[in-house]
Amino acid sequence: MEIGIAYPKVIPATRGERILEWAERVDEGPFSSLALIDRLVYGTHESLIVLAAAAAVTQRVRLMPTVLVATLRPAALLAKQAASIDSISGGRLVLGLGVGSRPDDFAAVGVSMRTRGKLFDEQIDTIRRIWAGERMSEDVGPIGPRPARPAGPEILIGGRSKAALQRSGIKGDGYIAGSAGSGTTNEVLEVANYYKVAEQAWKDAGKPGRPRFVAALTCAVGAYAAERTRESMRSYYAFRGEAAKKMELPIPYTRQAIIDAMDAFEQSGVDELILEPGIGDLDQVDQLADIIATR
Secondary structure: OEEEEEOOOOOOOOOHHHHHHHHHHHHHOOOOEEEEOOOOOOOOOOHHHHHHHHHHHOOOOEEEEOOEEHHHOOHHHHHHHHHHHHHHOOOOEEEEEEOOOOHHHHHHHOOOOOOHHHHHHHHHHHHHHHHOOOOOOOOOOOOOOOOOOOOOOEEEEEOOOHHHHHHHHHHOOEEEEEEOOOOOHHHHHHHHHHHHHHHHHHHHOOOOOOOEEEEEEEEOOOHHHHHHHHHHHHHHOHHHOHHHHOOOOOOOOOHHHHHHHHHHHHHOOOOEEEEEEOOOOHHHHHHHHHHHHHO
């Protein structure tokens, strides 16, 4: 199982220079990918711009939104942006996509949430045509640049509804699951069951092989970092009101707890696990790298 790491999770005030420092430190370590989550109505930097910046200061790691809310962006522009990052990075972009679930994000761009599933299906078809060098439509010609890879970046689709899971198998190259909290047996089993739905849809569609399986784990090294992670997550979910303050957020923060969670995901068949620390200290990258190296 490969192990990647995300930018500090749900922290809106991560400084611009820290974004570059974090990417450079990750590229020096044992991590397979550098990931980040996506929101519009929040204080985070724009996801694709962050990945473009990361592409400029890294040489090795894959770059992966987990996941990008595709429906907030026009398909043609998203296809061009993704192809540009893939070209600049030498084919290191993995495009994690989802339909989105926050009403304020949709209100901000004037897109209907009600039809987002249908829109998303159309977007994926359009993006793949553009990457293949085809005309976007009868009236609109090809849109460059061509991605580094002939078929374009790998597309992983997230979500937990039946429609999203089946879409992952039918239209995607794999399934990406959101964070499974503390990585307990029940949580890992739940994620594995989601993947089985996507895998069955893949088989039913007559596609060869199996879909890629990526999962995420919110974690931190040390009790202080774990508490900071809890605080950042409660802030992120503040729109839920009092419920956010009462959220139970078990965060694995000891070396053994993090290793146990990694092992549980690996045994469930996960191809790549993304670690999601909720604190922006660069020391977290180093400590997680050490845990991976000595696991």
